[in-house]
Amino acid sequence: MTAGNDQMRGAVPDWSEAELARAFAAGRESALRSLYERYGTLVYRIALGITRSVHDAEDVTQQTFVSAWEGRASFNPLSGTLPGWLIGITRHRALDKIRADTRSEARKRAAEGLLATVTDEPERIVDRIVIADELEQLSDDQRQVLELAFFDDLTHIQIAKLTGMPLGTVKSHLRRGIRKLRARWEVDGVFTS
Amino acid sequence: MSSPRDPHDPLHEQDRQDNLTLMALGEAVDADFTRHQAGCIHCREELQALTTTVHLARTRSRYIADAYPSDSVWNAISEAALGKHESARRRRLIRRERVGRFRTGERALAAVVAALIIGVGGFALGRQSSSNSHAIAARAVLLAQPGEPSAVSGTAQVIHDGSGYALSINTHSLPLRNGYYAVWVYNPTINHMINVGALGADGSGRFVLPPGADIRDYNIVDVSAQNFDGNPAHRQSVLQGPLTK
Numbered sequence: 061m062t063a064g065n066d067q068m069r070g071a072v073p074d075w076s077e078a079e080l081a082r083a084f085a086a087g088r089e090s091a092l093r094s095l096y097e098r099y100g101t102l103v104y105r106i107a108l109g110i111t112r113s114v115h116d117a118e119d120v121t122q123q124t125f126v127s128a129w130e131g132r133a134s135f136n137p138l139s140g141t142l143p144g145w146l147i148g149i150t151r152h153r154a155l156d157k158i159r160a161d162t163r164s165e166a167r168k169r170a171a172e173g174l175l176a177t178v179t180d181e182p183e184r185i186v187d188r189i190v191i192a193d194e195l196e197q198l199s200d201d202q203r204q205v206l207e208l209a210f211f212d213d214l215t216h217i218q219i220a221k222l223t224g225m226p227l228g229t230v231k232s233h234l235r236r237g238i239r240k241l242r243a244r245w246e247v248d249g250v251f252t253s
Numbered sequence: 254m255s256s257p258r259d260p261h262d263p264l265h266e267q268d269r270q271d272n273l274t275l276m277a278l279g280e281a282v283d284a285d286f287t288r289h290q291a292g293c294i295h296c297r298e299e300l301q302a303l304t305t306t307v308h309l310a311r312t313r314s315r316y317i318a319d320a321y322p323s324d325s326v327w328n329a330i331s332e333a334a335l336g337k338h339e340s341a342r343r344r345r346l347i348r349r350e351r352v353g354r355f356r357t358g359e360r361a362l363a364a365v366v367a368a369l370i371i372g373v374g375g376f377a378l379g380r381q382s383s384s385n386s387h388a389i390a391a392r393a394v395l396l397a398q399p400g401e402p403s404a405v406s407g408t409a410q411v412i413h414d415g416s417g418y419a420l421s422i423n424t425h426s427l428p429l430r431n432g433y434y435a436v437w438v439y440n441p442t443i444n445h446m447i448n449v450g451a452l453g454a455d456g457s458g459r460f461v462l463p464p465g466a467d468i469r470d471y472n473i474v475d476v477s478a479q480n481f482d483g484n485p486a487h488r489q490s491v492l493q494g495p496l497t498k
Contacts, residue, residue, distance in 0.1 A: 090400040104322040122329045129334040192313040242306040
């Protein structure tokens with residue numbers, strides 16, 4: 061959640077996830093706002109990835125946070141993270157939305173092909189978005205190095221030459237950054253094996 | 254036949270991880286390690302997980318990765334879950350600001366400036382009237398900021414005593430939290446603010462205003478929720494109001 065949308069900057073940046081979860085469970089309205097500011101973009105992107113429709117993704121995002129608020133007592137910190145819990149609700153809502161759409165005859169044929177692709181691998185869509193979300197939150201140096209490796213296909217030696225970083229530093233950023241992505245994926249992803 | 258180095262020797266753990274990282278990225282590593290990795294179940298499993306991580310990272314959708322929900326989504330959530338309608342004026346844009354600047358967006362700032370120009374004008378400060386040792390030079394009604402419980406409220410008075418100006422704050426229903434409430438005076442024209450102190454446990458306080466801070470310029474009073482983390486930067490406004498004569 062970096063440039064482009066001021067609403068998504070950390071509203072309560074120093075609230076730990078545990079504190080936010082407690083405030084949310086206690087029904088503090090400011091915690092709902094903080095929850096949205098922290099995870100709203102992630103939820104929206106997952107909804108967008110599954111429904112492939114901005115309009116539907118916005119509906120699903122709204123439904124997810126309203127459901128989360130109404131069912132806040134059901135969040136169990138021992139069984140997962142707050143974003144993981146939200147992601148579960150989002151997937152459920154998004155898949156419902158797609159299924160509901162296919163009942164409309166007018167859109168059925170168009171949706172069928174899309175539905176086949178999406179329901180084959182909705183988990184992978186979610187996992188890609190979760191990993192991309194974690195990449196966004198890495199330190200600037202780690203993110204820069206990983207992006208050069210992932211999207212520009214540079215070797216670690218080429219990255220060192222391009223950025224002027226020592227080779228050891230580049231390797232360290234790659235090593236730690238990839239492990240952070242993996243760890244986040246294994247915690248909040250769906251299809252993690 | 255034994256390798257000169259055992260990849261699982263804890264002293265070489267960083268090298269082992271570096272090698273697996275490079276392999277996951279599709280780069281070549283030395284033949285000794287490749288041979289080891291092919292026959293070692295731990296390294297094979299770790300490489301599999303890292304390779305999949307890299308693949309999922311590489312195949313993200315650029316469109317989705319840059320997408321943000323529109324403002325209307327929060328409004329809809331707020332209405333449906335909290336029964337609160339947030340008008341465009343009240344909605345606050347949060348920016349990760351540098352120390353010394355407000356966490357308010359330009360829209361909120363514009364609204365505040367507009368209110369000052371239209372409604373408040375200037376006010377004269379009482380000067381050197383030693384008989385009037387506690388003249389109230391200005392007042393503010395402090396309103397709960399978006400996201401705060403609506404029961405939160407406060408008032409502020411700027412008092413001129415013999416030696417200068419003091420800001421007296423009283424608040425009601427500030428939530429108990431693990432942190433403190435800081436008091437600021439803010440200059441909207443140049444977007445600067447000054448911290449004058451922290452509220453007491455009863456939500457009130459009296460603060461000396463620094464002589465260089467002219468309250469005709471620093472004419473917004475703000476109370477923020479701060480953490481005990483050694484970071485003095487203004488975090489989140491809970492109460493705010495303009496000073497008037």
